Amino acid sequence: MGLMGSKTVILGGGVTGLSTAYHLARKGCGSIVVLDKGPVGDGSSSRAAGIITALLWSETGVLARKISLQLFRELSEELDGYTFQAVGALNLFDPQSWPERERLLPLYRRCGAPFEVLDADEMRRRWPQLQPRDEFIGLYDPLGGYSEPDEYVPALARRCRELGVEIREHEPATGFVVRSGKVAGVRTARGTIEADAVVSTVYAWTNALLAEAGIRLPVKAVVHQRYVTQPLAAPLAIPAINADPLGGYVRPAAGGRLLFGIETAEREEQRVTELSYHLSSLEAPESLKEDLRRSFTPYVPQLTGVEWEERRLGLLTFSMDGEPIVGPVGGLPGLYVGVAFHSGGFAYNPAAGLLLAELVESGRTGIDIGAFSPDRFDPAEADAYLAETVKQKHVARRRH
Numbered sequence: 048m049g050l051m052g053s054k055t056v057i058l059g060g061g062v063t064g065l066s067t068a069y070h071l072a073r074k075g076c077g078s079i080v081v082l083d084k085g086p087v088g089d090g091s092s093s094r095a096a097g098i099i100t101a102l103l104w105s106e107t108g109v110l111a112r113k114i115s116l117q118l119f120r121e122l123s124e125e126l127d128g129y130t131f132q133a134v135g136a137l138n139l140f141d142p143q144s145w146p147e148r149e150r151l152l153p154l155y156r157r158c159g160a161p162f163e164v165l166d167a168d169e170m171r172r173r174w175p176q177l178q179p180r181d182e183f184i185g186l187y188d189p190l191g192g193y194s195e196p197d198e199y200v201p202a203l204a205r206r207c208r209e210l211g212v213e214i215r216e217h218e219p220a221t222g223f224v225v226r227s228g229k230v231a232g233v234r235t236a237r238g239t240i241e242a243d244a245v246v247s248t249v250y251a252w253t254n255a256l257l258a259e260a261g262i263r264l265p266v267k268a269v270v271h272q273r274y275v276t277q278p279l280a281a282p283l284a285i286p287a288i289n290a291d292p293l294g295g296y297v298r299p300a301a302g303g304r305l306l307f308g309i310e311t312a313e314r315e316e317q318r319v320t321e322l323s324y325h326l327s328s329l330e331a332p333e334s335l336k337e338d339l340r341r342s343f344t345p346y347v348p349q350l351t352g353v354e355w356e357e358r359r360l361g362l363l364t365f366s367m368d369g370e371p372i373v374g375p376v377g378g379l380p381g382l383y384v385g386v387a388f389h390s391g392g393f394a395y396n397p398a399a400g401l402l403l404a405e406l407v408e409s410g411r412t413g414i415d416i417g418a419f420s421p422d423r424f425d426p427a428e429a430d431a432y433l434a435e436t437v438k439q440k441h442v443a444r445r446r447h
């Protein structure tokens with residue numbers, strides 16, 4: 048596309064939609080409108096822990112995350128009120144889970160994603176406030192870290208507006224305008240908006256919205272929760288830690304606090320069938336706080352006796368093969384989608400927005416994202432996947 052007079056409508060004002068708008072505006076791609084059914088950040092974006100590592104499971108994932116890591120650092124300079132916390136990211140493994148990950152080390156070398164493999168003694172030496180079990184193996188990403196969503200989301204929205212993006216809040220998209228087999232706009236609660244390209248970044252609402260255009264993607268949503276402690280007596284100097292053997296993760300948080308997330312493997316997936324669905328209706332058992340404490344205190348002894356100050360609940364979306372879905376929708380020219388970022392949509396957002404903007408602008412991307420194509424699924428398998436209701440432990444396990 049790339050024409051000055053063209054118009055792109057982005058559905059969803061979470062980090063993926065805002066990032067897409069930001070990159071389109073930077074490229075000077077005509078007029079750009081972002082629609083959200085609530086205020087910006089009303090979906091999972093404001094609920095995220097914001098952890099990022101480049102050490103993922105596929106070449107496309109690693110290359111995309113390398114772009115994100117670079118962009119988070121640049122945005123940290125550019126956005127008022129946002130700082131990327133470059134504390135590093137540590138992925139913990141036990142002897143059972145390590146061999147599978149060890150097989151990916153050649154991929155990281157090939158892609159130029161730096162890493163270090165650390166034994167328990169080395170981890171204790173670097174982070175004396177943590178007590179890893181002797182059997183733990185650490186895969187450390189020195190470029191990883193985290194962002195505070197409460198800083199990042201408003202700062203990115205502000206920058207988008209400065210760049211001329213029109214952000215319309217409290218305006219749900221209700222369907223698509225299709226002419227000659229091509230998307231020509233969107234219908235909203237307030238009327239019709241003509242557009243040359245429409246980018247759907249409505250995350251957990253994707254299938255509820257795309258059903259309007261007869262499209263179904265094999266995407267499931269699961270509930271996820273994170274908790275912030277009161278300030279600790281002494282702040283912990285630790286990286287962001289994906290602690291799968293402990294069933295969760297921990298990172299520093301503002302004011303000498305810690306942020307923890309916990310898995311709920313036995314919980315069933317969350318169906319989102321209505322556009323009006325809102326994350327405030329989500330609930331999680333109170334007992335999870337104690338589960339977290341029991342699981343993490345041996346590793347983070349300073350957690351003893353510290354109270355929880357805040358809890359946030361949201362949804363994660365997973366595709367059938369565990370990889371994100373980013374790209375044009377073959378059956379409906381003019382429609383692009385970005386969804387199913389497993390528990391790493393915050394981490395993906397700078398790259399996902401750039402890739403979607405590149406597609407809208409020219410149909411080409413700087414890295415090959417065929418592995419993320421919305422058209423890669425067998426329709427019958429996708430239907431079978433959607434028909435079955437599964438527990439969280441049966442959804443592809445991918446953290447951050």
Ligand SMILES: Cc1cc2nc3c(=O)[nH]c(=O)nc-3n(C[C@H](O)[C@H](O)[C@H](O)COP(=O)(O)OP(=O)(O)OC[C@H]3O[C@@H](n4cnc5c(N)ncnc54)[C@H](O)[C@@H]3O)c2cc1C
Nearest residue numbers: 059061063084090091092096097098220361391392393394
């Ligand atoms: C507790 C928790 C912790 C997490 N931790 C991390 C982490 O550490 N690292 C990481 O990378 N990721 C993390 N995630 C995942 C991350 O939050 C998501 O992957 C990411 O925010 C997805 O961003 P998004 O913009 O695609 O979707 P969302 O932020 O969900 O945005 C979608 C938007 O679409 C809007 N919308 C829906 N329907 C319509 C409609 N019909 N019309 C207009 N607008 C509509 C919604 O209101 C919403 O604002 C976490 C998630 C949770 C819940």
